[in-house]
Amino acid sequence: MSDRTTNYARGRAGSDTREERWRNLMRAAQDGDQSAYSILLSEMLPILRAVVGKRWRNRQDIEDIVQDVLLSVHSVRQTYDPARPFLPWLMTISARRIADAARRVHARSTKETTVEIMPETFAGDETKSFEQVSDDQELVRAALMALPAGQRQAIELMKLQGLSLQEASKQTGKSVASLKVTVHRAMKAMRQALKGEM
Template identity: 45%
Template sequence: MPPERSRRPPPLALVESPPSAGQDLGRSQFGSGAEATAKESDWSNLMARAQAGDSGAYRRLLEQVAPYVRSLAVRMSRDPSDVEEAVQDVLLTIHAIRDTYDPRRPFGPWLVAIAHRRIVDWLRRRGRTRSRETAMEPRHETFPARPTNIDEASSDRRALRAAVESLPPAQRQAIKLLKLQQMSLKEAAAVSGTSIASLKVATHRALKGLRRILAGRSEDA
């Protein structure tokens, strides 16, 4: 015969059982000794009256039980909204199966068993949901306007490249070396075999030309 808790458990059965829940749960709210016993038998009375349809007693019971359940939930989760949802889940469960409470038995084990079971279930479910979710990172962010999300194929970059290609060869080379490849004037002069002064002139003209080409394009558009 499997071990069942004795019919008349000691006053602090609340913190002793059930075996999985009671070891580390339930001490803080109950103090010890006579106070805990009084509170528990009080809750037992309230629940008995709630079963008979006394909504005032039921409200008092739930208001007193909620902080206790919260203290159990806080030990298992740090997220305040998780804790509150778990508490509500426990309260709903108590409501749904309040007919299973037998006032001849202590209230504590009944409450702790329900709370423990529902909180553990709730956190497990929460963990499963979270494992399927992916946090948004800055690179996932986007803007609602369409042009911001269009890639290179149809963007300004393509127009700029075309404009650069349409420049005279000396100006094109100057732009490519100095602006696109970001060389210094000295390096560019060495690569292209022209003087620094003529590079400067070519760049100046190229920028002017590009401005003219791109301005014309945007006026067209």
């Protein structure tokens, strides 16, 4: 862990606000500091769970939505401008992932097909180059392909094709409870793989 990361982890004698601390951690993460990125992700988790929990009624889906937020943060982390506030940036991503989840639930209930998550864009931010977007997509694809077959199938059916737990259960022959565990483990493994690629 670098000295800079250690300083972030300890805070500066209580003078850092969470906003300033997270902005500094993200800046370090953008510069390739994996320790800063890990600290940031672990500190964000309880806040994201609380935010999603306040806006989402189905408790069983909260962790999946939080994982979607973390995957989005990872894929668009280079678009964050450290001169701008971090929390509004994070809350915008969270709100979009919650809205995406709501649309998926609504689409399933009305038998509509879902649209995959649109790329994040923010007013005033430079857009990613084709190479950067391709690199991020390749990292996600590689993380997906590294999963065991059962986990990969569950992610493809539920996260990419937008099937409900019940629909995926019918297609795979696995129980709903088993699929929930499989998806949770797959998302965790992908998050770890993506963190390792930074």
